[in-house]
Amino acid sequence: MTAPRIAIASDAWFPQVNGVVRTLAATVEHLRGRGAAVEMITPDRFLTMPMPGYAQIRLAVAPRFNARRMLDTYRPDIVHIATEGPIGWAARGWCRSRGVPYTSAFHTRFPEYLALRSGLSAEWFWPVMQRFHGASRAIMVATPSLDLELAARGLAQTRRWSRGIDHALFTPDGPVAADMADLPRPILLNVGRVAPEKNLEAFCELNTAGSKVVVGDGPALAEMQRRYPHVHFLGPRSGAALAAAYRAADCFVFPSRTDTFGLVIIEALACGVPVAAYPVAGPLDILGADGRGEGGIAPEPIAALDEDLDAAVARALGLSRAGAAAFGAGFTWENATDQFLAAIASALELTKAA
Template identity: 45%
Template sequence: MSILIVTDAWRPQVNGVALTLERLAQTLGQMGTQTAFLTPNDFRTVPMPSYPEIRLSLATSNMVARRIDEMQPERIHIATEGPLGVLARKICIARKIAFTTSYHTRFPEFIRARVPIPESWSYRWLRNFHNAGKGVLVATPSMGAELATRGFRNIRLWSRGVDTRLFHPSQRKEMGLPRPIFLNVGRVAVEKNLPAFLGLDLPGSKVVVGDGPDLQRLKAKYPDVHFLGTRRGTELSQIYASADVFVFPSKTDTFGNVILEALASGCPVAAYPVTGPLDIIGEGHGGVLSADLREAALAATSVARACARERAMAYDWHECARQFLQFSTSVCSASEQTISALQRAH
């Protein structure tokens, strides 16, 4: 089987969507399924206003349709609601091609943090976008329940995985900083709610790994915080394993891949009781949840690192790929015509 994944989030972006899709493709390949991508790297792009690290594609319907015709996929999955996702959806609807989607980002909250657009307007648009497909994949039960109350249909669970060999407690080392070390990894952007962590009165040291549009502003505002910029691979895994608590202040993430990376490294997590942390940590599985983030961070210093590691072991990339493949196959197999037949007609 061959699957085309359309995504506006791709390299060189460093985020959970790109990471998930890349690892998904690798695992699907091991399972005998070919995966192709339609990404901004295939077209001219412009920087996104207020967030230049994200590039927006300057593609047209004809350009995207031509690429789909060239690839001849048996299944199409639209992963994002950006310019490429919108064009691919339009083409699939026009040609009566069955497609699936996934919900990775709380765009209404993302947009509302930057411009005064009511979240209800954005959710109405997103509901129409996803309900046109055969089904929408979500990472957690709580996210699925929330979308269902907003009128989204055909919601299916699509879990996540973590590389437990790369992210491992054995990578722990001394960082030369006063302990306890409280760590955050992710985009340095307004939607991540970093000031809720950086402004806490905590002992020891605060460390932030990542880049983004708010980096310089936050560095100037919080001079005592250690901002390390982007880190990858073994260097990143060493930082995770060497921290004492991973603090996740975001209230808008749909999952939080970085939570799994921290847990796999034996680093307990402190977070708000919201979608993502609630589903992963729940009632004290490797971390502490509280509406008082300082309380959660301090309490997490007493969580056994072995418990954090054990929780991460429940998340497997092979199971993630199996769920994706099963969903894509089951909901699209009953389409009126195959994609290849429709493409030949065009």
């Protein structure tokens, strides 16, 4: 069978720094490394404007015409739509009008995020998500809990698409961040978007002694710096600088209750840093209720999950860094790319059979 021509449409792309962008970039690199033909329909190809309330994210302005022109020119066999933004909707409309199958991904709990910002119930926003993903031939999700959640909302055509790490980068062996090395111990680290949905207040208000460090940028950064002057906000980091920050920490704290996965969790583990988190979907799927990974596959706990986040931190600080690194190393982009291609193949087979 000839390899399909794949177009990937996403409102999240460089210079944004987040898990969606890192996941797509790694996947595209591995797809092209296997000889796949991939075309990216991303904001850098459009006129953009800052997203209201989040200036670091730029959204394509009226992308419908240009997105359709790009897709008509490329003539993909299938389109993967990564996000539910303006480019995602434009690509969906093109697929529906041209009879081209599409897959989609559920990276972000937009109903919950919009509920936090608007004060409305998340239920107000779910019909839009159901409409967007309803005609998708395969909705790619990172965890089994998302399988169940989407199925309960009538979106049963899910396929597993896990995540990986760059094994050359995220390793326990290497330099540590110089501006963290001399901070009072233990050093508690959080990495991610500085935004309301990340529940960073729970991290900043921990009673654990030592130092709290946040790596990342976002719309709430200035406010969080004002409210929590004792917390070290280091701004965004990537590549070797991010890996060095992980290695400098004694515990990685993940306070989010709404993330669908948490790529930063496995990056931290691969750098040898045990994790503390709430026992909610995302962390539970990766780490397991007992902190030994999904299905209890780790020989010893590599994380601690507790509704009392201070208690989770206290337990995580006593866990093995070597055990954390070994568990984190099990996540590979090769396996994740296999899953992505399997979902694409399944979608094309469904289309052929229809």
